[in-house]
Amino acid sequence: MNVTVQPDKLTAKDFASDQEVRWCPGCGDYAILKAMHKSLADMGARPENTVFVSGIGCSSRFPYYMATYGFHTIHGRAPAVATGLKLARPELDVWVVTGDGDALSIGGNHLFHALRRNVDLNILLFNNEIYGLTKGQYSPTSRVGQKSPSTPMGSVDSPANALTFALGCNARFIARGIDVQAKNLDVLFRRAREHKGASFIEIIQNCIVYNDAVFADFTEKAVADDMQLHVVHGQPMIFGKAKNKALRFNAQTFQLEAVVIGENGVTEKDILVHDEKNRVLAGLLSALRPPNFPEVLGVIYCDPATSYEAAVVAQENLAKAKGPGDLDKLMRAGNTWAVT
Amino acid sequence: MNLQADAGRKDTNTPAPKSELDSIVVRFAGDSGDGVQLLGSQFAQETALASNSLATFPDYPAEIRAPTGTTYGVSAFQINFGSRLIKTAGDQPDVLVALNPAALMVNYKGLRKGGLVILDSGAFKEKDIKRAGFAVDPRLDGTLKEFRVMEIDISAQALEVAKPFGVSQKEGLRTKNLWTLGLVSWMYDRELNSTMEYITRKFGAEDAVRDANLAALKAGHAYGETHELSGDVAPVSMPAVEFEPGTYRLVSGAEALAWGMAAGAQLAGLEMVLASYPITPSSPILHILAKMKQFGITTFQAEDEIAACCAAIGASYGGKLGVTASSGPGIALKTEAIGLAISTELPLVILNTQRAGPSTGLPTKTEQSDLFLAVWGRNADAPIPVLATHAPGDCFEVAIEAVRLATKYMTPVMILSDGYIANAAEPWRIPSVSDYAPFKVQFRTETEGFHPFVRDPHTLARAWAVPGTPGLMHRIGGIEKDYNSGNISYDPANHQKMTDTRFAKINNIANDIPEQSVELGDTKGKLAVVGWGSTHGPINRAVSNMREQGFDVSHIHIRHVWPLPRNLGQLLKSYEKVLVAEMNNGQMLTLLKSQYLIDAKSLLKVSGQPLKIEEVTSAIRSHLGSN
Ligand code: SF4
Numbered sequence: 001m002n003v004t005v006q007p008d009k010l011t012a013k014d015f016a017s018d019q020e021v022r023w024c025p026g027c028g029d030y031a032i033l034k035a036m037h038k039s040l041a042d043m044g045a046r047p048e049n050t051v052f053v054s055g056i057g058c059s060s061r062f063p064y065y066m067a068t069y070g071f072h073t074i075h076g077r078a079p080a081v082a083t084g085l086k087l088a089r090p091e092l093d094v095w096v097v098t099g100d101g102d103a104l105s106i107g108g109n110h111l112f113h114a115l116r117r118n119v120d121l122n123i124l125l126f127n128n129e130i131y132g133l134t135k136g137q138y139s140p141t142s143r144v145g146q147k148s149p150s151t152p153m154g155s156v157d158s159p160a161n162a163l164t165f166a167l168g169c170n171a172r173f174i175a176r177g178i179d180v181q182a183k184n185l186d187v188l189f190r191r192a193r194e195h196k197g198a199s200f201i202e203i204i205q206n207c208i209v210y211n212d213a214v215f216a217d218f219t220e221k222a223v224a225d226d227m228q229l230h231v232v233h234g235q236p237m238i239f240g241k242a243k244n245k246a247l248r249f250n251a252q253t254f255q256l257e258a259v260v261i262g263e264n265g266v267t268e269k270d271i272l273v274h275d276e277k278n279r280v281l282a283g284l285l286s287a288l289r290p291p292n293f294p295e296v297l298g299v300i301y302c303d304p305a306t307s308y309e310a311a312v313v314a315q316e317n318l319a320k321a322k323g324p325g326d327l328d329k330l331m332r333a334g335n336t337w338a339v340t
Numbered sequence: 341m342n343l344q345a346d347a348g349r350k351d352t353n354t355p356a357p358k359s360e361l362d363s364i365v366v367r368f369a370g371d372s373g374d375g376v377q378l379l380g381s382q383f384a385q386e387t388a389l390a391s392n393s394l395a396t397f398p399d400y401p402a403e404i405r406a407p408t409g410t411t412y413g414v415s416a417f418q419i420n421f422g423s424r425l426i427k428t429a430g431d432q433p434d435v436l437v438a439l440n441p442a443a444l445m446v447n448y449k450g451l452r453k454g455g456l457v458i459l460d461s462g463a464f465k466e467k468d469i470k471r472a473g474f475a476v477d478p479r480l481d482g483t484l485k486e487f488r489v490m491e492i493d494i495s496a497q498a499l500e501v502a503k504p505f506g507v508s509q510k511e512g513l514r515t516k517n518l519w520t521l522g523l524v525s526w527m528y529d530r531e532l533n534s535t536m537e538y539i540t541r542k543f544g545a546e547d548a549v550r551d552a553n554l555a556a557l558k559a560g561h562a563y564g565e566t567h568e569l570s571g572d573v574a575p576v577s578m579p580a581v582e583f584e585p586g587t588y589r590l591v592s593g594a595e596a597l598a599w600g601m602a603a604g605a606q607l608a609g610l611e612m613v614l615a616s617y618p619i620t621p622s623s624p625i626l627h628i629l630a631k632m633k634q635f636g637i638t639t640f641q642a643e644d645e646i647a648a649c650c651a652a653i654g655a656s657y658g659g660k661l662g663v664t665a666s667s668g669p670g671i672a673l674k675t676e677a678i679g680l681a682i683s684t685e686l687p688l689v690i691l692n693t694q695r696a697g698p699s700t701g702l703p704t705k706t707e708q709s710d711l712f713l714a715v716w717g718r719n720a721d722a723p724i725p726v727l728a729t730h731a732p733g734d735c736f737e738v739a740i741e742a743v744r745l746a747t748k749y750m751t752p753v754m755i756l757s758d759g760y761i762a763n764a765a766e767p768w769r770i771p772s773v774s775d776y777a778p779f780k781v782q783f784r785t786e787t788e789g790f791h792p793f794v795r796d797p798h799t800l801a802r803a804w805a806v807p808g809t810p811g812l813m814h815r816i817g818g819i820e821k822d823y824n825s826g827n828i829s830y831d832p833a834n835h836q837k838m839t840d841t842r843f844a845k846i847n848n849i850a851n852d853i854p855e856q857s858v859e860l861g862d863t864k865g866k867l868a869v870v871g872w873g874s875t876h877g878p879i880n881r882a883v884s885n886m887r888e889q890g891f892d893v894s895h896i897h898i899r900h901v902w903p904l905p906r907n908l909g910q911l912l913k914s915y916e917k918v919l920v921a922e923m924n925n926g927q928m929l930t931l932l933k934s935q936y937l938i939d940a941k942s943l944l945k946v947s948g949q950p951l952k953i954e955e956v957t958s959a960i961r962s963h964l965g966s967n
Pocket of ligand 1: 022023024026027028029058059128132133207208209210
C-alpha cells in the first residue's frame with residue numbers, strides 16, 4: 001500500500017487503494033467512487049494532502065477504497081472528527097462521506113453544527129433512503145409508507161429533506177447529484193473543493209438490495225429528462241426532453257410553479273433564472289420533489305463566507321502577534337512570593 | 341480567651357490532635373450574592389503571601405442565584421492555614437463567619453465546640469431568620485451556647501462607609517464582604533496590599549465602586565484595631581512556614597491541570613487542541629486554555645460531549661495533541677469515542693473532574709466515583725492508562741505524565757481529578773518547564789516497511805503517521821485491523837492477537853512507571869491505609885497523627901490507577917490489614933481485591949464533602965484496636 005514515487009500527473013488509478021471493494025454488486029456507491037477517483041486526479045489533488053473521514057454505514061466504507069489518508073470513525077460522528085482534524089490541519093483537503101442514517105439520524109447534531117460553523121469540509125451525503133448495512137430498516141429520509149423490517153406496516157414518520165435541513169443549518173453551499181451521473185458529480189466535487197467553508201452535496205444513491213429503484217420516478221431513462229432539472233447559475237431553469245418545461249415564480253402564492261413554455265401564455269421571459277447566491281430561491285428549489293416537480297440537481301446554493309477554522313486561525317495569529325507563549329512567565333504572573 | 345486555635349481547644353473535652361494545633365480553620369459563609377468566594381480567595385491570597393501553609397475548600401451552592409436568604413443559596417469558603425504544613429482544608433472550622441441567618445443555619449453544626457461565630461447582626465431581621473428555618477432567633481434561644489459569638493452589624497457598617505462615595509444602596513451593601521475581609525485580615529495580621537491591588541484591577545473603570553470597596557476593606561480593618569472587640573479577640577500572628585526555596589503562588593487544581601497539559605504538549609513538541617463542552621466542575625479548564633492561544637493551543641467548544649471527544653481524536657489524527665475535558669456524565673457520553681481512539685491507537689488525554697453522581701447527582705459537590713468508568717467503563721476489552729491527581733499542584737505533574745504516556749504508547753489516557761481539587765487552592769512552588777525531561781514525539785516519515793499498525797517492538801505503540809506526509813497514505817478506523825498490514829480484518833485469530841496486543845501494550849506501562857512507594861510509615865506492618873486522589877490530605881494527616889500516638893499504620897497513595905504499579909500487590913500483602921479509604925462506594929477496594937485477592941477493608945464516604953481526618957483516625961482506631 002505504499003506509494004513511494006508520485007508521478008506529477010496523477011490518474012484515477014492513483015487515487016484507488018489496493019483494497020477489494022466490498023459493496024454489493026450493482027450498488028450506486030461504485031459509480032460515486034469511480035467518479036471521485038477521476039475527479040481528484042483531474043483536479044490535481046494530492047493523495048497525501050487529501051483525507052476522507054466517514055462514519056458508519058455502507059457509504060462510510062468509502063475511505064478504505066481511496067489511496068488518500070482515510071479515517072473510518074463511529075456512527076454519526078464523522079463531522080466532529082473532521083472538524084477536529086481541520087482545526088489541527090487547516091491546509092488539508094478534508095472530505096466527509098456519510099449516509100442518510102449516519103448524517104441525519106444518529107449524527108444529525110454534528111452535521112448541523114459543522115454546517116452552521118462553516119468548517120471547510122466537503123460533506124457528501126449518499127442518500128438511499130434506507131439503512132443498508134443493518135439490513136434494510138427505514139431511514140430518516142424514507143418516505144411515509146416505506147415497508148421495512150422495522151416498519152412492517154409501512155413507516156409513519158415524515159421524512160427529512162437533506163438539502164432543506166442543510167439550508168436551515170445555514171450551510172453556504174448545497175448541491176445535489178445522482179450516483180451514476182459522473183460528469184455532473186465531477187462539477188459538484190470540483191465546486192465543493194474550491195468552496196472555502198462547509199460544502200454539502202446530497203448524492204442520490206441507489207441501494208440495489210434494500211431499496212432498489214426508489215428514485216426511479218426521476219432516474220429512469222424514460223423519464224429522466226422530464227423529471228430532472230439541472231440548475232446552472234445565470235441560466236433559465238428549463239428542462240424536459242423538448243426543452244419546454246420550466247420553473248416560474250408565482251409572486252401571489254410565493255411558490256414555484258412547473259410550467260410549459262408555449263402553454264397558457266408562458267414565454268421564456270417568464271422563466272426563473274438560477275441565482276446560486278439567492279438563499280430564498282435555494283429554499284424553494286431544495287423543497288421541490290417529484291412527482292409534481294422535477295428533482296433539482298446541480299449547485300443550488302453557493303454564497304461563501306469566512307470558514308470556521310480560518311476564523312480560529314486568525315484569532316490565534318492575533319494572540320501570537322504579541323509574541324509566543326512563555327509558560328514559565330505565565331505561571332509567575334500575578335501574586336507570587338519568593339522563599340529563599 | 342483569644343483566637344489562637346490551641347487556646348480555644350483547651351476548654352473542650354474532645355481535644356483536637358496535637359499536630360493540628362498550630363493551624364486554624366476559618367469558614368466564611370453567606371448568601372450566593374454576598375461575594376463569599378471572593379472574600380475567601382482574597383484571604384487565601386493574603387495568607388499565602390504571609391508564607392503560611394494553607395488549603396482551601398470553596399463550597400458552592402448548586403444554584404447560580406438562589407432566592408436571597410435561603411439555605412440552598414448559601415455559598416461557603418473554608419480555609420485551613422498555619423505555621424506547619426497544611427494538608428487538608430480542615431475537619432472542623434474554628435471560626436465561622438456567617439453573613440446571614442441561612443449561612444449560620446447551614447454551617448453552625450460543623451463548628452468546633454468553643455469556636456467563634458462572627459455574625460452580621462444587620463442581616464438577622466425576623467423574616468431572614470424565619471426564611472433560614474430558625475423557629476426563633478438562634479442568638480437568643482441557646483442554639484449557639486457552645487460557641488463564642490461576636491455580633492457586628494456589618495451591613496450597617498458597610499453602608500455607612502460607602503455613603504460618601506455616592507454608590508447605590510445595593511452597591512454599598514455589597515461591600516460587606518470586603519469589610520469582613522478587612523476585619524478578618526486584622527485578626528490574623530494579614531497585609532491588605534494584594535486585596536487592594538485586586539480591587540483596583542477589578543473595579544478600575546468604576547471609580548465610586550472601587551473607592552467604596554477599598555474604604556470598606558480599610559474600615560473593617562480599622563474596626564478591629566479600634567474596637568477591642570469585647571476584649572477576647574486579639575490579633576493573632578501566625579509565623580511563616582519554612583517552605584523549600586523557590587517562587588510560590590496559589591494555584592487551583594483547574595489551573596495546574598491546564599498548565600500541566602500545556603507543559604506536557606511543549607515537552608512532547610506538539611501543539612494542542614482542547615475540545616470540550618461546558619460542564620461543572622470541569623469548565624474552568626476550557627476557560628483557562630482558551631486564553632492561551634499564543635501557546636499553540638486551540639480550544640473548541642463542541643456541540644456536545646461526544647463531538648468534543650471526536651474532535652480531539654480528529655486533532656490527534658492530524659498530529660496535534662487531542663485533549664478533552666469533562667466530568668462524569670460527560671465522560672459517559674464520550675465512551676464510544678474513547679473506544680475509537682483505543683482501536684485506532686491514537687493519543688488522547690481525557691481530563692475527568694469527578695463530581696457526585698449518578699446522573700446529574702450533585703454537580704458542585706465532590707466524589708471519586710468514576711474509577712470504574714475510567715478503568716472498566718467501555719464496551720469490549722478496552723484498556724487505557726488511568727492516573728489520579730491528589731492535590732491542586734499535583735495536577736501539573738500528573739498532566740505531564742499523562743501526555744508522556746499518551747504519546748509514547750499511542751493511547752488514550754484518563755486523568756481523574758475531582759471537584760474539590762479543581763476548586764481548591766494551595767501554595768505551589770512554581771516549576772519551570774525545563775525542570776522536566778522532554779519526550780519529543782517523532783512522527784513516522786519513513787515509507788520503507790510502513791503500515792499504519794507497524795509497532796515499536798518495545799512499547800508496542802503503533803507508528804504515528806500524519807496526513808500530509810507523502811508516501812504514508814493509509815486508512816484507519818474502528819473495524820479490527822490486520823496485525824501485519826493494518827487493513828480491515830475479520831480473521832478470528834487476528835482479533836485475538838490484536839486484543840492481546842492492545843492489552844499487553846497497556847500492561848507494559850507498569851514497567852515504565854515508578855514502583856509503589858509508601859507515603860508515610862513502614863513498608864510492612866499491621867495496617868496500611870490505601871487512598872487515591874484527593875483523600876491524600878486527610879489520610880496522610882490521620883496516619884501521621886496516629887503514628888505519633890504509637891500506632892503501627894502506614895499510608896499508601898496510588899497515583900497510577902491503571903495499570904497499577906508492578907509491586908503494589910506484594911506491598912499490600914506485607915501488611916496484616918489493608919484499609920481502603922475513598923469517596924465512593926468501594927471502587928478502588930473492588931479493583932484491588934480483584935487484582936490481588938486481598939481481604940481489604942474499606943472506609944467509604946459519599947456525602948459530597950471531603951473526607952475528614954477524624955473519620956480516618958477513628959477508622960484506623962477501630963481496625964487496630966486501642967494501642
Ligand atoms: S446494502 Fe445497498 S447501499 Fe449497502 S452496499 Fe449493498 S447495495 Fe449498496
